[in-house]
Amino acid sequence: xxxxxxxxxxxxxxxxxxxxxxxxxxxxxxxxxxxxxxxxxxxxxxxxxxxxxxxxxxxxxxxxxxxxxxxxxxxxxxxxxxxxxxxxxxxxxxxxxxxxxxxxxxxxxxxxxxxxxxxxxxxxxxxxxxxxxxxxxxxxxxxxxxxxxxxxxxxxxxxxxxxxxxxxxxxxxxxxxxxxxxxxxxxxxxxxxxxxxxxxxxxxxxxxxxxxxxxxxxxxxxxxxxxxxxxxxxxxxxxxxxxxxxxxxxxxxxxxxxxxxxxxxxxxxxxxxxxxxxxxxxxxxxxxxxxxxxxxxxxxxxxxxxxxxxxxxxxxxxxxxxxxxxxxxxxxxxxxxxxxxxxxxxxxxxxxxxxxxxxxxx
Numbered sequence: 209x210x211x212x213x214x215x216x217x218x219x220x221x222x223x224x225x226x227x228x229x230x231x232x233x234x235x236x237x238x239x240x241x242x243x244x245x246x247x248x249x250x251x252x253x254x255x256x257x258x259x260x261x262x263x264x265x266x267x268x269x270x271x272x273x274x275x276x277x278x279x280x281x282x283x284x285x286x287x288x289x290x291x292x293x294x295x296x297x298x299x300x301x302x303x304x305x306x307x308x309x310x311x312x313x314x315x316x317x318x319x320x321x322x323x324x325x326x327x328x329x330x331x332x333x334x335x336x337x338x339x340x341x342x343x344x345x346x347x348x349x350x351x352x353x354x355x356x357x358x359x360x361x362x363x364x365x366x367x368x369x370x371x372x373x374x375x376x377x378x379x380x381x382x383x384x385x386x387x388x389x390x391x392x393x394x395x396x397x398x399x400x401x402x403x404x405x406x407x408x409x410x411x412x413x414x415x416x417x418x419x420x421x422x423x424x425x426x427x428x429x430x431x432x433x434x435x436x437x438x439x440x441x442x443x444x445x446x447x448x449x450x451x452x453x454x455x456x457x458x459x460x461x462x463x464x465x466x467x468x469x470x471x472x473x474x475x476x477x478x479x480x481x482x483x484x485x486x487x488x489x490x491x492x493x494x495x496x497x498x499x500x501x502x503x504x505x506x507x508x509x510x511x512x513x514x515x516x517x518x519x520x521x522x523x524x525x526x527x528x529x530x531x532x533x534x535x536x537x538x539x540x541x542x543x544x545x546x547x548x549x550x551x552x553x554x555x556x557x558x559x560x561x562x563x564x565x566x567x568x569x570x
Contacts, residue, residue, distance in 0.1 A: 211461050214244040215469065221246065221359035229367040232486075236364065236474045241453050241461055242489025245469035246356055253468050255349040256506070259394065260433040261441070262342045263504040267304045267396035269338055277306075277333055283566070285327040285391065300418065302495065306342070306394040308332045310350020310508060315388035325514050325559060327566075328389045342394075350392040353428035353470055353508040358384050360472050361426060361510075368482045374522040375485075380478055383425050384510045391424075391511070397503035399437070400495040419454070419492045419539035422475035423565045424511030429473070431465040432505040434496065442501060449496035449503075453489045454539055463491075476545055476565075477511060477558060483524030490542050514559030518549060526551040543568045 214235035220226045235244035266274070266288070277287040284292040290304040309315060314331040316322065322329055334343040361380040368375045376382075384390075432451075434444040444450075451463045451471075465471040476488045496503065520529060529545065538544060548564045550556045 232367040259345040260504040282326040287333040424475040428508040446496040483520040484529040516558040517555035
């Protein structure tokens with residue numbers, strides 16, 4: 209099923225007098241698809257074109273070279289990661305990822321905290337010898353996406369406050385603005401081989417990226433770039449390939465992000481912090497059946513510091529945080545929020561919520 213995705217104009221976002229609550233409600237509210245896009249972002253098109261081809265360049269380096277940038281101590285949350293993640297119970301070999309913090313190379317100096325929360329706050333690792341241009345291009349695109357994400361967050365805050373007066377003003381904006389733990393992921397989806405033909409339909413469906421909800425606050429993502437075996441950008445002719453979401457009615461919806469737009473998805477942390485007025489949507493990526501074509505993309509996970517309390521606004525019903533219909537329509541392999549989030553006193557921290565969530569996917 210195709211559906212019209214909400215599009216915001218960057219020029220409206222920078223004008224703080226404009227209230228885009230109705231658009232936020234349509235995209236991220238209880239009946240929304242959980243995705244919107246932003247157009248007309250200055251510098252974005254050039255930054256995307258600079259970074260995405262580098263994903264394939266790194267991913268096709270010799271294995272021994274890539275292994276220098278594997279960081280086990282952070283649970284593969286910095287540097288190169290391939291086949292470490294389990295999705296729907298199987299090791300995910302279909303994609304390789306390069307992870308880094310796009311804003312801060314070394315967010316803090318306290319070695320005790322770094323060793324306690326390595327997945328959050330470990331210093332970045334860059335392949336400065338092999339792909340020297342990766343670091344600058346990664347930071348440039350990542351920072352553009354975070355800055356636009358903050359503007360989207362301000363509009364989300366206006367919307368939630370209009371529905372829930374006890375919601376702390378500018379909460380989502382504050383979380384993103386103050387966090388030193390933003391994480392970006394440059395993804396290379398390896399070309400699918402002939403195996404795809406023999407996969408059952410449901411597995412084929414998420415042949416490139418299994419069903420999951422993002423657990424942070426807000427995710428920004430680019431449209432994918434498809435590259436052939438000679439390194440040339442090509443048009444993806446498999447119209448069924450790409451990003452899909454499963455809405456609250458369990459309908460499958462294909463999301464097309466235009467290449468000059470940035471996509472934004474709500475994560476489960478914003479869902480909790482908003483008392484369920486903003487809702488995350490399960491999504492998956494379907495592989496292209498075109499031979500010898502890889503897919504490159506970039507996602508930025510804006511999330512709180514590890515100590516941020518996972519609390520709902522005063523007076524909200526904890527049961528409403530994930531609607532019954534949304535919970536009932538989760539695809540296989542996506543753990544319900546109630547199995548991971550505890551509404552306790554003292555509250556669960558974002559770090560604890562992350563650990564429980566990652567252990568259910570990895």
